[in-house]
Structures are given as structure tokens and as C-alpha cells.
Amino acid sequence: MRILMVGFGVVSQSFAELIMNDAKKLDREYGLRPRIVGVVDKNGAVVVPDGIEIPKLLESVRVSGTLRGDGSWEYHEGVSSMDVISDVECEVMVETTPTELFKGEPGLSHIRTALGAGRHVITTNKGPLAVAMPALMELAHHNDVIFKFSGTVGGGTPVLDFAKKCLEGSKIKSISGILNGTSNYILTRMSAEGVAMKDALAEAQKLGYAEADPTYDIGGFDTAGKLVITSNYVLGTSLSIKDVSITGITGVTQEDIKRAASKGNVVKLIGKVGGRTKVSPEEIPKVHPLNVSGTFNAILFETDSAGDITLVGKGAGGRETASSVLRDLIEIRRAFAR
Numbered sequence: 001m002r003i004l005m006v007g008f009g010v011v012s013q014s015f016a017e018l019i020m021n022d023a024k025k026l027d028r029e030y031g032l033r034p035r036i037v038g039v040v041d042k043n044g045a046v047v048v049p050d051g052i053e054i055p056k057l058l059e060s061v062r063v064s065g066t067l068r069g070d071g072s073w074e075y076h077e078g079v080s081s082m083d084v085i086s087d088v089e090c091e092v093m094v095e096t097t098p099t100e101l102f103k104g105e106p107g108l109s110h111i112r113t114a115l116g117a118g119r120h121v122i123t124t125n126k127g128p129l130a131v132a133m134p135a136l137m138e139l140a141h142h143n144d145v146i147f148k149f150s151g152t153v154g155g156g157t158p159v160l161d162f163a164k165k166c167l168e169g170s171k172i173k174s175i176s177g178i179l180n181g182t183s184n185y186i187l188t189r190m191s192a193e194g195v196a197m198k199d200a201l202a203e204a205q206k207l208g209y210a211e212a213d214p215t216y217d218i219g220g221f222d223t224a225g226k227l228v229i230t231s232n233y234v235l236g237t238s239l240s241i242k243d244v245s246i247t248g249i250t251g252v253t254q255e256d257i258k259r260a261a262s263k264g265n266v267v268k269l270i271g272k273v274g275g276r277t278k279v280s281p282e283e284i285p286k287v288h289p290l291n292v293s294g295t296f297n298a299i300l301f302e303t304d305s306a307g308d309i310t311l312v313g314k315g316a317g318g319r320e321t322a323s324s325v326l327r328d329l330i331e332i333r334r335a336f337a338r
């Protein structure tokens, strides 16, 4: 299985480490022998058709912050990712560039090009899916390739495939969830310690949970993107992020938190499909299964025959999200083997 990595940051480096450390197990249990034949980031690329030595790759990024290496491969400085995607022979492209939720770029062009060239694609990047998921699914179908994106919702928690595979035969009536760890951390701190919103945000940024620009997280956009992906994948809708009514947590005050507490409730940022698709701060009872604390994510599937089922897990993290990329790769391998 020849893999081209587009983007080589936190998630991709963890993925490279995972396939390196588990190489024997992957071969023994799944007949999977992944070989990274190309890596491209914003600054350049390395292409080695026989497979790049992963320890050297990780060392290069650690020491120099680039893919330049120690001279054992040719480094193509300044080469464009689109050229690499078109030129490098591979079976699978793993796309992990930064998320942009309104145009979906650069991931959208990367994924379109790879699917169009007959490559299977795995991505953890929500942007292209939030903007153009139905078109991308159609393109994959048309080219007879597999398009997987487990890591886009729930990090390592297998939200999408759980709903799709494990709930077969049940009708899912609604989906609601806490899908953004940063917002949940802030609301948890506001409610547990009486901290003001701006102090809780500063704390989240200091701990590395929130970006310097936290708009996507606290504005509710990240939750909306994940909701679109979940609804389209699980319920077969054709939503884009423009179809979601979005209110973030920026307007939530200590007074709101205290008023909710006086009724035995907590304020949470909830994304919900089933009726109107929306993201907004809502009061839920303290004993509700979605009342998870800190950076945890939770998603509740209301079904007709299996009752309500809630999945709880870490919604992010390099290693956790890399595990979902690996799950997707194993699924592609299985499809190959048929």
C-alpha cells in the first residue's frame, strides 16, 4: 500500500509513528504493509518510490521543522502540493492540511485531484467535507475509489462508523452532541470554578486546547462542520455548513451558567440534527448523558428500536486521530483484498 501524505503535522507524524511501531502487527493481522512514498507540506516535498525511512522523516521534522532530511533523499523545496498529488504513484492519499470551513481549501482541491486520479483518500480535514461532501462522495463513487474521513468527527472515537455499521437495522431519529472540546472546556471551567469566559479561553489557549484564533471553536463553526459530516454520512442528507443555524458560546455569561445551575442544569454547546440542524448553547440536566466535562466529546443517537445510545471519548489529539486514519487504511486494505 503506497501512501502519499499531504500535510505532515501533528496527526500525520503520529500516524507515521503508529505504522512504524505496529508494522509487524499490521502485516500479521491485516496483511497491511504501508509504505510512505511521498510527503508534501507547505514548503516542499520528498518522494521516494521504494518508501521513505520513517525514523529519518520524523527526525528531520523534529530537528529542522522541514522534510529536508539528512541528505539520504532529494528534497524538492517550494514544489506545489497539487503537482505532487498529480505526479506521485500511490494507492492512497492521506490529507491532513489545516481546516478552512468556508471554502474548504487547500484540502478540497487536494482531495478532488486525488479522487479524480483514481486514488483512495483518507482525510482528517473537515473543511472539504463541510463545503462539498455530496460532490466528493459522488466523485469517489464515479472513480470507484474509497473516500474515508473517520478522524473528522470525534478524533479517535469511532463516531461515524459506529452509527453507520453498529446501528444497522435501527432508524436514527435524531443526533445531538458535544463535538468541540475547546468550547466544552471553557463552559466546564465557567460552571465548575465560576471563571469568566475570557479567562477560561485564555486558559484553554495556554494549555494548547484552543487556537490563537478561536473563532471556529467558540463561534460554533467547528461543531457545525462535524454535524454536517455526521448527518450526511449517517442519515444520508446532503447538507453543507451553510444549511446549519449557528450560535456559538461567546454570548454565554456567568449569569446564564448560574441560572441553569439553580434549575439543576448545565449550559453546553450542542449540535443537533433531527428537525432543524443547529448549533447553539443549551441547558441540559446535570444527569444528562451529554454532560461530559473538560475537552471530552459526546454524541447521542436517538433510535427507534435500540433506544438512546451515547458515545463518549477524546474528540482530538494527534495519536487518537492518527488511530482513526489507521482504521480507515485497514478498511481500504480489506476492500482491496476482496
Ligand SMILES: NC(=O)c1ccc[n+]([C@@H]2O[C@H](COP(=O)([O-])OP(=O)(O)OC[C@H]3O[C@@H](n4cnc5c(N)ncnc54)[C@H](OP(=O)(O)O)[C@@H]3O)[C@@H](O)[C@H]2O)c1
Residues within 6 Å of the ligand: 006, 007, 008, 009, 010, 011, 012, 040, 041, 042, 043, 081, 096, 097, 098, 099, 106, 124, 125, 126, 151, 152, 155, 315, 316, 317, 318, 321
Ligand atoms: N490535531 C488534532 O487533534 C486533530 C483532530 C481531528 C482533526 N484534525 C484535523 O486534521 C488536520 C491536521 O491537523 P494537525 O493537527 O496535524 O495540523 P498541523 O499540525 O497544523 O499540520 C498541518 C500540516 O499541513 C501542512 N500544510 C499547510 N498548508 C499546506 C498546503 N497548502 N499544502 C501541503 N501541506 C500544507 C503544514 O505544513 P507546514 O508545517 O509547512 O505549515 C503541516 O505539515 C486539520 O485539518 C485538523 O483540523 C486535527
